[in-house]
Amino acid sequence: MAMNNNTWAIILGGSDGIGLACAKRLAKGGFNLLIVHRDRRARGEELSAINSELISNGIATHWINADAALPATIDRALYELNEVDKNAKVSCLLHSIARGNVKPLANATDTLTRQDLHVTADQMAFCLLDWVKALHQGGHFTPEAAVIALTSEGSQRAIPQYAAVGMAKAALEALCRSIALEYAPFGIRCNSVQPGVCLTNSFYRIPGHEEIEAITRKRNPAGRLTTPEDVAGVVHFLTTSEARWINGANIPVDGGERIA
Template sequence: MEIKKDSVYSLVLGGSRGLGWASACKLASSGNSVIIIYRDSRSFSEEFQQKIQQKNDEGLDLMAFNFDALNEEKRDVFLDQLLEKNCQINLLLHSVSKGTLKPMQGKHKLSSTDFKITLQAMGYNLYEWVSALHVKKLFAKPAKVLAFTSIGSSRPLPNYAAVSAAKAVLEATSRSVALEFAQFGITSNCIEAGVCLTESLKQIPNIDQLIKEVQTKNPFQRLTTPQDVANVVYLLSLPESNWVNGTVIKVDGGESLN
């Protein structure tokens, strides 16, 4: 599929798996035209494009571009394509998952480079995209900015220091976007999902123990699913949510109550 002239798109950064993919499919199944930006190998990309085609055959308006969302040059080339087709973005969802899970001590401890890469990818990259879209006047009015955070932004977890720092930066950035871009009809919010069995989660050490603990303390005795989160992304895409701005919304079934 090609970018269609004069179209309004929802843009999902990091949407090939997990929460991003579930959200992209939910938005598309609800009548939105969705563009996914992802970064992966050629073999995965071929399989993923087949999944996209299957969704297109089902009547969903989905397309995907394989490039690094952190690459400024490639980002601008993509945005110029939208500009040439006179398109607009009504929702930007930041679901980039590129971080380092290492302890803060020992032989393989976190390095300053690990922190920098994680902070950019999962933290202030949100602002880089918001700014670029705004400068090129690609945001619709109104428009929504959403980003996925985690409980790690405020609670320490083993081997999670770099990601925790990035999520704290992400939330602070989102609040500032909410304040400074409101004059342009743009709202910004974060979604804090409960523990959800995604590929990213599986990389966390001792994850089996964490899952058992979460299932025990969650009022519903289960983990959060990608669809649970995607449903809230959809709710926040609706005009009825236009007055929700600058907050972190928990989607965890009450997991954080205990």
Template sequence: MTRWALVIGASSGMGRATALKLAADGYDILGVHLDRRAALPRIEALRAEIEGMGRRTVLFNSNISASTNRKAVLDHIRETVAATEGISVLVHSVAFGVTKPLLGPGSATEEDLTITCGVMGHDLVHWVRGLLERNLFESPGRIFAMTSEGDRRAWPSYGPVAAAKCVLEAHTRQLAVELAARKITVNCILAGVTDTPALRVIPGHDELAAAALRRNPHGRLTTPEDVANVVSLLCDSRAAWITGSVVSCDGGESVAG
């Protein structure tokens, strides 16, 4: 039986690593990304690597901050996925937000806060609703969203994203309860500081990474592949009782100091 995984944010970082790991695990991959023309060779490389594993892949380059675009992608997915197939895994790995202070010159505007919480927080609910409305989600199923230690720590200019992560975790708990009858689990993965394009747009990211490296008892930063491996583990049928949780994937970084 064909198993599809839908990865939102598939072109880089944790999303890319997770798409590749799930393909290696035997899933066909639906990927959504937002990239300019210069990045398209990287996307084609991702496609080639997945197809080289003998898996199907369909990639959508779309700005999903617009609800009309998200709905168009969902409709295209319904046309792509055969009537006898469905999506078993949804991975929401979106880094599309504003990193600005909350107060003072250059601070986040009302629109900045709304967009960041919308795309990195509420967007998870919109994708889940869209899949269910189109009868695309399999039972049992798995849903994962990517959070960070910034949900509970204050980092310079991270306020808008921190708020979005809190929204995301709240939705994870609620969705876990509402989807239990369908045997669909919902969990957040809390990665340690990871060197990704999303990290590099945070002001002071070099200092953030250096501090994490000093704290981490393993003496290294978390990698996207570490996160992908945790997602892979939680897709196992033996993990069906883990839901509504924030699962740390940081090598002990968050408890070391």
């Protein structure tokens, strides 16, 4: 893809983990970045250093610390993007939100509730459609835009205390397929990317993560875990013209972990 200084990527959840690795890779590829994130003030200096690294690629950045699932955040993001760059066009929308409830189903005192399911699905799946609709209806997408969402193996496999996230990821994959089908006539492609186990902050919030890590190291044919950079390379590829005929796919990036 020939980049110009009005080409933007919007990353939902781009300040940490895989989302941050994708931000760095897209910045190297020439994308300006609008990053929607949720962080405490304590990360201020760290995020400032990250921003300096990103703009060293000669690109522009704009950060919004807010809940990406709220309609008001979408309105704010599009308004501020226009203020920053009146000719901005969005060529990539990446959903990398990792906020979800990890609770047991059969625990009398701390069990997963209907509200937990709703909040997790709203963050990890439903809000993607809101962003796609707003960008499309507002004419913000480029003619060949890529919508990409990060999912996980938990969408197909039962993992203890992962029910809400697994459900949300399964919904996200189904939503991506429908976006791929119904927005293809407008030149918009949509794919999901399924990373293997990555040592990110969101992974460390999963109960029993130590055992999952140990098992995965033995299970993976390559004998190592997936890195955020492994995933970021594939995400960047999906934004290129070489990937223009990839649509509606769920792409595993796990070194063969899922088949072992």
